[in-house]
Amino acid sequence: MMAALPEVRGRLTPDRPLADLTWLRVGGPADWLFQPADREDLAAFLRDLDPSVPVFPMGVGSNLIVRDGGVRGVVIRLGRGFNGIEIAADGTITAGAAALDAHVARKAAAAGRDLTFLRTIPGAIGGAVRMNAGCYGAYVADALREVTVIHRDGREEVLPASALELAYRSSHLPEGAVIVEAVFDAPKGEPEALEARMAEQIERRDASQPTKDRTAGSTFRNPAGLSSTGRADDSHELKAWKVIEDAGLRGARLGGAVMNDKHPNFLTNSGDATAAELEGLGERVRKRVYDHSGLTLEWEIMRIGDPAA
Template sequence: MPAVRGRLDQNAPLGAQSWFGVGGAAELLLRPADAEDLSAFLGALPPELPVLTVGKASNLIIRDGGIPGVVIKLARGFSDIAVDGDGIVCGAACLDRTVAEHAAAAGLRGLEFLAGIPGSIGGAVAMNAGAYGAEITDVLDWAEIVNRNGQFLRLPVEALGFGYRRSSLPKSAVVVRVRLRGIPGDAAAARARIAEIKAAREASQPVRARTGGSTFRNPSEKESNSKAWQLIDAAGCRGLRLGGAQVSEKHCNFLLNTGDATAAEIEGLGELVRRRVREQSGVDLHWEIKRLGLPGVTGSEAA
């Protein structure tokens, strides 16, 4: 492996780092010191090795068999944040809520919705995260990435091919820094809006449980006039269990690890919900949570 100034570990457990608290290990886990360290590593890495970036793992199911190849996790060297005129420039490891609060303190409106999105800015860009009537594509000016060859690129928002909960980032590229555009306004009003969003999220979602956020994307208008949670509820899935996994009774588009679930049980419960919704309404729900890695080995397979 190429030398790094950060940290490179073999067979590194990932489950405890995910919001669900489940999953296997990374074959190799890289925590680069900074963007230059990441660039040098990727530039020297054999091209046949797969590369995957994991942020705060707030919307991931890491499968029990772990993730082959190199998993990249950005940390302290990617957490700088600064006001830049009418915007915020920040590293990809910054928490979404921290960016919202920093913008509000600077009197910048329009970024308050980030307070309602768990995870980090890099992940938010990768999936065009959104909530409370706004999404990343509405506020992003540019994103700096390091591609699989180790090259730095600054891509304007138009180059990222944003759609509903997706982007067209180059394969295996890592978002390292972004600029988010705000609107100069009243700081007190921005802080008040963030407080409203946090209260609404607390009241409607199981934020203190081991969960992965919204499980399924809302259907398009052509598919259904109902939201995903309404279809799940109508199919009788509220509170449904599979092993240690459960559909939340508070918000049934959330899956929970009640304490001893495996990744296979959580994913299996999601597929059971999809099947029941399809049978009840004819709507095919699509996963919003990313499912990564290899399935675990069962006892019979191990024998």
């Protein structure tokens, strides 16, 4: 039995289903879902929580499979109180971890600051930092100055970007730390030109990706990825979608799970998929690609929780 949980000012919900909080709409319940009121509420909760109770910070569920058996422990989901966006006179952009990537890009552009790469990235800033998100040749690593985290013991700390060791779709955060805020140094740009660039990016994305379907973004990392600095490595050109297609897996299905016909690196819930079917199809794709090309695809989608009993 789980230890008694600390009192909170935010919302603490037992046995909370998580499927409706993820873009793929699958998964079982969390033992507890905690939505803190503010930083102080989060810090006190983490400080007073039994250290044996697992904690998982969850964003907007855009890059996540929650397994059918649900999540043991406490899932923390930041919302109001963590979604502010501020732009200083010097152009420095401070964004709460729950601020949507697209909103940050738009507000920065209006102020003449270029974070346009964030416009087409689904999700929120906390997840973008954690995964060093990027597209169109730009990445969080290019612009991030520092992050504020709250540790499992309730301590708040500001970490420089260099401490995160940002690399291709990855970072190294202290164990149990929850990102609450990020600060960016963005280059200058003309607002009109930045808006036009974002509109072009949206058009390109919609033409090539299944934006109307239930997906969690790219399923697998590109085999080459980025250099150790987190920036593009132009010496490699392999793309995950291409090796999946070459293995004959565009449109592959398992139950309600499908590798999307429009873009084969988008694992899709066609309507009634289970988490087990989605993850199972992904593993089937990994095996087939390896058998076909000798390449090992690495998951970009995070998978958490227990399988169904």
